[in-house]
Amino acid sequence: MPVPAEVPLAEAAVLGCSGTTALHVLRSVAKLLAGETVAVVGAGGVGLACVQAAVARGARVVAFDPRPCGREAALRYGALAAVDPADPHPVGAMQRSSRMEILRCDVVVDTVGSTDTLNLDVLLADLQGRVAVVGYTGRPVALDVFPLVSRETAVLGSVGATLDDARDVVRMAAARSLRGLIAAQYPLAGINEALDRLARGGVTGRLVIVP
Numbered sequence: 001m002p003v004p005a006e007v008p009l010a011e012a013a014v015l016g017c018s019g020t021t022a023l024h025v026l027r028s029v030a031k032l033l034a035g036e037t038v039a040v041v042g043a044g045g046v047g048l049a050c051v052q053a054a055v056a057r058g059a060r061v062v063a064f065d066p067r068p069c070g071r072e073a074a075l076r077y078g079a080l081a082a083v084d085p086a087d088p089h090p091v092g093a094m095q096r097s098s099r100m101e102i103l104r105c106d107v108v109v110d111t112v113g114s115t116d117t118l119n120l121d122v123l124l125a126d127l128q129g130r131v132a133v134v135g136y137t138g139r140p141v142a143l144d145v146f147p148l149v150s151r152e153t154a155v156l157g158s159v160g161a162t163l164d165d166a167r168d169v170v171r172m173a174a175a176r177s178l179r180g181l182i183a184a185q186y187p188l189a190g191i192n193e194a195l196d197r198l199a200r201g202g203v204t205g206r207l208v209i210v211p
Helices: 009-015 017-029 045-056 068-074 090-098 116-122 145-150 163-174 187-200
Strands: 035-040 059-062 081-083 105-112 125-133 156-159 183-185 208-209
Touching: 009 017, 009 163, 009 183, 009 208, 017 045, 017 105, 017 125, 035 045, 035 116, 035 183, 045 059, 045 105, 059 068, 059 090, 081 090, 090 116, 090 145, 105 116, 116 145, 125 163, 125 208, 183 187, 187 208
Parallel strands: 035 059, 035 105, 059 081, 105 125, 125 156, 183 208
Antiparallel strands: none
């Protein structure tokens, strides 16, 4: 796929994964509409792309991330509020942080896929809200079914993207309405250093290996 000159190749590489995944889950799976409210759980590479793509589609967004750096990045990319999911009252924290603009969410996008986040998703969703799960840990999750049933919450899975998604992501990147957050770039010889940094955690965005 051609990449316009105004889109750096490193950013295109990042958006080829996180950007396309974000656009696909929001428009094809969750079917996000303009004016709806969205919670993005996990403000890593995919989560931050979800924040931007949701804002570009006219939604109001709140992000949840335990790391201050992730919450700060979500606010820079257009989220109305950013909340620590460890707050004992996450729904109230969301309402206060958004100055009551977001009471519950029409759509919740989960980029983590753990027991804690799935149960949080259902609490954040409005009646008949849609929870779209993108992330997974490879481990089973335990979910309290009662709020899921009583609130008629739809739980949807999303994986990958289409060629149309990729084309639209490139157009959005060229228009600067979708940016790939690159934490650092490493030469190929530094790939082990980059992997060690990922293993330690604390990376906001993506690390790019430049051959």
